[in-house]
Amino acid sequence: MSTGFFVTGTDTGVGKTTVSCALLHAFSARGYMTIGMKPVVSGQEDGVWQDVEHLKAASSVRLAHELINPYAFVEPIAPHIAAQKTDIPIDLEKIRQSCEKLLAAADVTIVEGVGGFMVPLSLSGLPGERYDTCDLAKVLGLPVILVVGMRLGCLNHALLTACTIKSAGLKLAGWVANRIDPDMLQPEANLQTLSAWLDCPLLGVLPYQTHPDAQQLAQYLDLSRNGLFFT
Numbered sequence: 001m002s003t004g005f006f007v008t009g010t011d012t013g014v015g016k017t018t019v020s021c022a023l024l025h026a027f028s029a030r031g032y033m034t035i036g037m038k039p040v041v042s043g044q045e046d047g048v049w050q051d052v053e054h055l056k057a058a059s060s061v062r063l064a065h066e067l068i069n070p071y072a073f074v075e076p077i078a079p080h081i082a083a084q085k086t087d088i089p090i091d092l093e094k095i096r097q098s099c100e101k102l103l104a105a106a107d108v109t110i111v112e113g114v115g116g117f118m119v120p121l122s123l124s125g126l127p128g129e130r131y132d133t134c135d136l137a138k139v140l141g142l143p144v145i146l147v148v149g150m151r152l153g154c155l156n157h158a159l160l161t162a163c164t165i166k167s168a169g170l171k172l173a174g175w176v177a178n179r180i181d182p183d184m185l186q187p188e189a190n191l192q193t194l195s196a197w198l199d200c201p202l203l204g205v206l207p208y209q210t211h212p213d214a215q216q217l218a219q220y221l222d223l224s225r226n227g228l229f230f231t
């Protein structure tokens with residue numbers, strides 16, 4: 001039996017890759033074969049895409065790069081703009097087929113989303129023609145894990161995202177509080193508020209680390225609270 005999760009976040013840069021890698025390590029430590037996927041990435045650095053490299057390093061199953069990362073754009077810009085500039089439209093069906101191969105090869109597939117939960121992906125913005133990362137998650141049909149970057153403004157972003165996930169008919173499997181801002185005021189009160197307002201399990205509170213280490217951060221994830229597959 002295999003399963004997968006779609007990891008989204010309250011924004012870009014809130015820790016989706018870090019949490020995805022920590023999840024891969026946490027499942028791996030429990031003896032599961034794991035693989036990470038980054039369907040769409042933009043922003044090449046030193047000839048590679050860092051998110052993809054991090055996910056590969058944290059995965060125990062190796063598959064072809066094109067399956068793990070079907071779309072990679074060089075410039076660090078919004079994906080649909082990169083798709084327009086390079087004339088490479090993002091095909092959700094192609095991503096779904098790649099994801100299916102990953103799901104078949106591993107016990108646990110962790111798909112890292114792109115930016116937040118409603119990032120445009122289509123070339124056209126016309127009603128009926130447009131699609132975004134929410135549609136990508138719907139096409140994949142995986143339960144969603146929401147990474148909340150704990151900083152001022154995260155309450156609104158987290159609640160809006162959770163609302164959109166549920167309106168899309170997707171299961172919100174849980175959320176992870178990622179302490180990206182060591183100077184955030186009232187972190188505990190914010191945590192309590194989100195725990196009360198988000199109707200899904202808190203899978204872990206990741207502390208701020210000067211040099212984040214996903215393998216170390218995995219110890220802060222409680223997979224038994226997921227209640228889906230792993231107890």
Ligand SMILES: Nc1ncnc2c1ncn2[C@@H]1O[C@H](COP(=O)(O)OP(=O)(O)OP(=O)(O)O)[C@@H](O)[C@H]1O
Binds near residue numbers: 114178179207210
């Ligand atoms: N718990 C943490 N403590 C300190 N820094 C962190 C923590 N989690 C993530 N970071 C740092 O924050 C930055 C953004 O994290 P990450 O790349 O995981 O975010 P992301 O949501 O995947 O971003 P993107 O939208 O670009 O994919 C990175 O420099 C990462 O090392």
Ligand SMILES: [Mg+2]
Binds near residue numbers: 016017018051112
């Ligand atoms: Mg990332």
